[in-house]
Amino acid sequence: MATNLPLTGNFNVTCEYKRQGTEWIAGWHTGIDMTGSDTIYGTCDGTVTRIGTNDKDYGNFIVVKAPDGKYHWFCHLSRIDVEVNQNIDRLTKLGVMGATGNVTGKHLHFEIRNASNKYADNSNPADYMGIPNKVGSYNSENYQIDSTNNNTGEMKTLAKNTNLRNEPTTSSSEKTLYIPNTTLYVLQASVAQADGYTWDKVRIRVNGKEGYMINKNYK
Ligand SMILES: [Zn+2]
Incomplete structure (x- = not known):
C-alpha cells in the first residue's frame, strides 16, 4: 500500500487548489498548500527533470515528470535530497519542507502541471491525491492506494x-x-x-x- 501524497501521517490543507485571489498572477492558486510532517516523498514513479534554488516565487523546488506526462512541482523546500535525472518512486525522500521563496510561513506548495509544464496549465492535485480540495486536517492512512488498482476508472x-x-x-x-x-x-x-x-x-x-x-x- 502507498499513497499519492507527498506527506505521511497527519497533515493539513491550508490553501486549496483554484482558490481565487489577486496574489497569484493567474488570479487563482495553481497548486495546493499543505503542512505536516517535514519529509517530502515522491508522489509517483517518475524522473526528476528540474531543480530550482532560491527562486523568488517557488524558493527551492523540485520538478518530477510522472508516467502520464504531467509534472509534479514541490515548492518552498528547505532542503533538496535528489538530483536532476534521478528516478524516484513513492518511497523516495525528495527533500524537506521549508519556507523559501514567496511565502508567509513553512508549507509545501504541491502543483501538478499538464504536459506543457507551463504556469496555470494545471490538473487538480487534490483529485490526484484522492483528498478533498478543502482546507482541513487529514491523515494519510485514509488515502492509501492499492498499486494494482491505481487510477482505475x-x-x-x-x-x-x-x-x-x-x-x-x-x-x-x-x-x-x-x-x-x-x-x-x-x-x-x-x-x-x-x-x-x-x-x-x-x-x-x-x-x-x-x-x-x-x-x-x-x-
Ligand atoms: Zn501554494
Missing part, C-alpha cells in the same frame, strides 16, 4: 453517507455504509437503473472493496 468523493451494495438495488442482501469524503473509483458508470436511481459499479479506494452505489451521492 474515474475517482469520485462521497458527499454524504452512502451504502456500497452487492447488487445495484436498494433491496440488495448486503450493504456497507461509507461516510462523506470517502474516495472511490467508478469502474463502470450507469450499469443499472433501479428503484428510481442510476447505479455505478465502484471500487472503494481505501480498501479495494467493490460493489454498487447510487451515482448522485458524489461531490
